[in-house]
Amino acid sequence: MAQDGTGLPVRLHDLLLALAGRVDDDALAQAREMLAVSELDRAVDHVVGCLIAGRIPVRAEEREELGALLGEVRSDPLLADRLLAVETLPHVRHRFTSESDPTKDLADVLGRTASALPDVRSVRCTWRSSPAGATPGPLPQRVVLVDIGPKGFPTATAYRLDTVLRKAGIRASVEVLTVGKPMNEYHAAASSSSREVYFPSAPLGAKGEAPDNAAWFDGEVRDKAPVIEPEPVPADDNQNGSTKSRRGRDEAFEAIQPFPPKPVKRTAARDQAQKGEPAPPAAPEQQTPPPPPPPPPVTPPPAPKAAPAPPPVVPVAPPVAPPPALPEDSPFSRAEVTMELNPEDLAALQAALADGQAPASVNLPPTVDAKLSDRERALLQQLHEELAQREQQTWPGGAEYVNGVPKPNNGKFS
Numbered sequence: 001m002a003q004d005g006t007g008l009p010v011r012l013h014d015l016l017l018a019l020a021g022r023v024d025d026d027a028l029a030q031a032r033e034m035l036a037v038s039e040l041d042r043a044v045d046h047v048v049g050c051l052i053a054g055r056i057p058v059r060a061e062e063r064e065e066l067g068a069l070l071g072e073v074r075s076d077p078l079l080a081d082r083l084l085a086v087e088t089l090p091h092v093r094h095r096f097t098s099e100s101d102p103t104k105d106l107a108d109v110l111g112r113t114a115s116a117l118p119d120v121r122s123v124r125c126t127w128r129s130s131p132a133g134a135t136p137g138p139l140p141q142r143v144v145l146v147d148i149g150p151k152g153f154p155t156a157t158a159y160r161l162d163t164v165l166r167k168a169g170i171r172a173s174v175e176v177l178t179v180g181k182p183m184n185e186y187h188a189a190a191s192s193s194s195r196e197v198y199f200p201s202a203p204l205g206a207k208g209e210a211p212d213n214a215a216w217f218d219g220e221v222r223d224k225a226p227v228i229e230p231e232p233v234p235a236d237d238n239q240n241g242s243t244k245s246r247r248g249r250d251e252a253f254e255a256i257q258p259f260p261p262k263p264v265k266r267t268a269a270r271d272q273a274q275k276g277e278p279a280p281p282a283a284p285e286q287q288t289p290p291p292p293p294p295p296p297p298v299t300p301p302p303a304p305k306a307a308p309a310p311p312p313v314v315p316v317a318p319p320v321a322p323p324p325a326l327p328e329d330s331p332f333s334r335a336e337v338t339m340e341l342n343p344e345d346l347a348a349l350q351a352a353l354a355d356g357q358a359p360a361s362v363n364l365p366p367t368v369d370a371k372l373s374d375r376e377r378a379l380l381q382q383l384h385e386e387l388a389q390r391e392q393q394t395w396p397g398g399a400e401y402v403n404g405v406p407k408p409n410n411g412k413f414s
């Protein structure tokens with residue numbers, strides 16, 4: 001078992017073949033399953049553990065190979081020192097027989113899977129009636145020998161066939177051998193007393209090779225996609241083109257389209273024109289009677305005219321005598337005369353405001369009233385009214401204090 005550049009999975013698979021007949025069949029099947037799913041570290045630890053626990057003897061080169069495998073999967077290489085290494089293995093002669101037809105029901109179970117796996121040359125089967133390993137299973141044990149070519153994958157082939165047999169309820173030990181490699185004593189004895197399994201539904205090639213169209217995966221082989229070739233388009237004889245030539249171009253274009261064209265609504269006249277039948281005469285159009293004229297608009301009766309309103313009566317103010325003109329040399333102006341009140345008039349105005357009377361009831365002296373114009377009288381009247389309103393709104397009826405002093409009542413301090 002020299003390390004000649006062979007991959008780690010293949011080296012471990014060859015080691016499992018060398019241990020066949022010394023290790024029990026279930027332990028080898030579990031190691032092959034871990035190897036097929038790329039759990040190499042678990043597979044190596046599992047094999048070393050079975051050898052140490054069962055005190056199964058191994059050769060010196062086998063122990064060296066197991067130590068190298070433990071180091072490559074980052075496990076403890078010192079576990080290989082605990083293996084029972086011997087110079088010569090004890091001779092164990094296994095008994096194989098094929099009397100009770102070991103190939104029964106295997107053709108239907110393995111036919112589809114074996115034809116799908118790559119480079120499967122032959123499948124043979126036999127019965128083993130001798131125990132194997134420290135904890136052997138029930139006897140007799142069915143042994144399936146599979147021969148593959150250089151293009152095959154031994155680890156995947158062993159796992160797939162073993163899985164198919166277990167699902168079908170068939171207990172067997174699957175051993176995958178590569179054509180051209182020497183067999184050990186165990187496999188040579190099993191091969192000499194085995195029967196070949198024939199697959200009538202998917203036969204192998206004449207030389208034992210799988211057919212060319214077989215796929216390596218377990219599944220149906222799909223047919224090739226049809227290739228649609230466009231029809232040749234004839235040359236156009238007419239310069240202006242014809243309906244037939246255009247139709248040929250359309251059909252050729254539709255043939256090379258990846259998706260079918262959208263349906264076009266066809267009319268009866270177009271179908272008959274393509275078939276060469278005369279089109280039926282068109283039905284005469286029914287004349288639609290003109291719509292009736294609209295009714296004349298209804299004019300509402302005129303509304304009765306309202307009597308004219310009488311003109312407003314404007315009271316005529318009595319003529320006011322103009323104020324006497326002041327001499328030009330008088331030192332007093334009109335504004336000074338207007339705004340100046342004598343002490344008697346000022347006292348009368350203050351008394352009227354103190355009594356709460358309306359300013360309109362204040363009677364000015366005739367001398368002062370005669371000096372005022374109409375505009376000045378109106379302004380004075382408006383000023384008096386505003387002052388009266390402020391007086392009535394400012395002072396409430398209750399007693400209130402401002403800065404500790406009672407508010408005046410009706411303009412008077414108590």
